[in-house]
Every structure is written in structure tokens, then in C-alpha cells.
Amino acid sequence: MSLASASGSLLRSCARQQLTTSRAALASCQQSRGVADASKASFQSPFGSTTTKIPDFSKYSSKKSPRSNQVFSYFMAGSLGLASAVGAKATVQDFLVNMSASADVLAQAKVEIGLGAIPEGKNVIIKWRGKPVFIRHRTQSEIDEANQIDHTTLRDPQTDEERVQDPKWLVMLGVCTHLGCVPIGEAGDYGGWFCPCHGSHYDISGRIRKGPAPLNLEVPQYNFPTDETLVIG
Numbered sequence: 001m002s003l004a005s006a007s008g009s010l011l012r013s014c015a016r017q018q019l020t021t022s023r024a025a026l027a028s029c030q031q032s033r034g035v036a037d038a039s040k041a042s043f044q045s046p047f048g049s050t051t052t053k054i055p056d057f058s059k060y061s062s063k064k065s066p067r068s069n070q071v072f073s074y075f076m077a078g079s080l081g082l083a084s085a086v087g088a089k090a091t092v093q094d095f096l097v098n099m100s101a102s103a104d105v106l107a108q109a110k111v112e113i114g115l116g117a118i119p120e121g122k123n124v125i126i127k128w129r130g131k132p133v134f135i136r137h138r139t140q141s142e143i144d145e146a147n148q149i150d151h152t153t154l155r156d157p158q159t160d161e162e163r164v165q166d167p168k169w170l171v172m173l174g175v176c177t178h179l180g181c182v183p184i185g186e187a188g189d190y191g192g193w194f195c196p197c198h199g200s201h202y203d204i205s206g207r208i209r210k211g212p213a214p215l216n217l218e219v220p221q222y223n224f225p226t227d228e229t230l231v232i233g
């Protein structure tokens with residue numbers, strides 16, 4: 001046998017063997033697909049034939065027209081809004097009533113004094129909002145003295161007229177404008193008030209004339225509802 005015929009017969013036998021192997025693989029593949037199809041045909045869902053059941057809400061839906069449903073919705077929204085507004089108003093009102101000054105505090109806010117009980121040339125001290133208030137029933141000579149001063153030369157320039165509503169009555173806080181001591185009446189170099197703490201002298205109009213105090217004694221808010229009555233505050 002020649003070499004060429006030997007190699008030809010070898011190639012033919014290899015090709016035959018490969019064809020046999022391919023047929024066997026195809027048969028095996030078809031067999032496994034058949035098994036899969038068989039198992040698929042027999043699959044049973046654990047949730048039954050229908051997995052999603054939609055409930056029936058028809059008995060809850062309104063039988064009325066859409067317009068009447070809208071009216072009802074608007075009515076409910078409006079009613080709730082009104083109730084909320086009333087509640088909010090009551091809450092704010094209660095809060096403001098609680099925060100406002102009580103009757104005893106309001107009573108302290110104003111003090112009424114009968115002027116008939118204060119003789120001319122005398123001082124009276126009353127307490128108002130926790131502070132002393134000096135009330136002086138001034139004589140005519142004291143009024144003249146207060147007006148003689150050239151106010152432009154004073155440390156805290158004020159005329160006597162600016163400090164009183166009625167020249168006979170001088171009303172001012174009894175608190176030294178230096179460090180808050182209570183000055184002594186009818187004392188000092190100017191016949192008015194003297195603060196012994198650090199030596200401030202106030203004149204008969206309560207203006208600072210000497211010493212460390214920077215300002216005149218403060219004049220509070222007051223009025224005369226009648227000729228014989230003074231109300232401070």
C-alpha cells in the first residue's frame with residue numbers, strides 16, 4: 001500500500017467517527033429538551049391560577065353624581081378650615097390674656113395722689129413702680145429762684161418750664177442720675193436735693209448743679225385730672 005492511499009483511508013475513518021459522535025450529541029440534546037418540555041407541561045403555580053386578585057370596591061363608590069361629591073368635598077374642607085381658624089383664634093386670645101398685666105400690676109402702673117394734703121413748701125415721697133417719686137409743693141420764691149438761673153450754663157440744660165406742668169408742683173423720680181441713690185430733700189448747696197453717696201447737688205427744679213451726676217432728676221409721666229389730684233403713670 002502506498003503512503004497516499006493509507007492517509008486517505010485514515011482521513012475517511014476519522015470523518016466517519018466524528019459524524020457518529022455528532023449524531024449521538026444531537027440525539028441526547030433532543031432527548032433532554034423533551035424531558036424539559038414534559039416537566040414544563042406539568043408545572044403547577046403555588047398561588048393558583050390567578051396570582052393577583054383585585055378586590056371589588058364597587059359597594060364603596062358613591063352612587064351620587066360627581067357634582068354632588070364635589071360639593072360635599074368643598075363643604076368638608078371649608079368646615080375644617082373654619083374650625084381650625086376658630087381654634088387658632090381662641091389659642092392666641094388665651095395666650096394674650098395670660099401674658100397681659102394682671103390687675104395688681106395695672107394698679108401699680110398708675111398712682112393717684114390727693115394734693116390737698118401736701119402743704120406749701122413741703123416734700124412728699126411716694127412709691128411708684130418700685131421707685132421713689134418726689135413731689136414738692138413749691139413756694140413762689142422757689143419758683144422765682146428756679147427761673148432766675150441761666151439754663152444754658154447748666155450741665156443738663158433745661159428750663160424750669162420744661163420740667164413742670166404747674167410751677168407749684170415739682171414731680172420727679174427720687175433716683176440720683178449718678179449711681180441710683182435716693183437724694184435727701186431740702187439739702188445741698190442749692191436748696192434742692194443732695195445725694196450724699198458721691199456728693200451730687202440738685203437745685204429746686206431738680207437740675208444737677210454740682211457733683212458727679214450727669215443728668216437732672218428724671219420727670220415721670222403725670223397729669224392733673226382735677227386741681228386737687230395728681231396721677232403719676
Ligand code: FES
Pocket residue numbers: 176177178179180181195196197198199200211212213
Ligand atoms: S449716686 Fe448720687 S452722687 Fe453718686
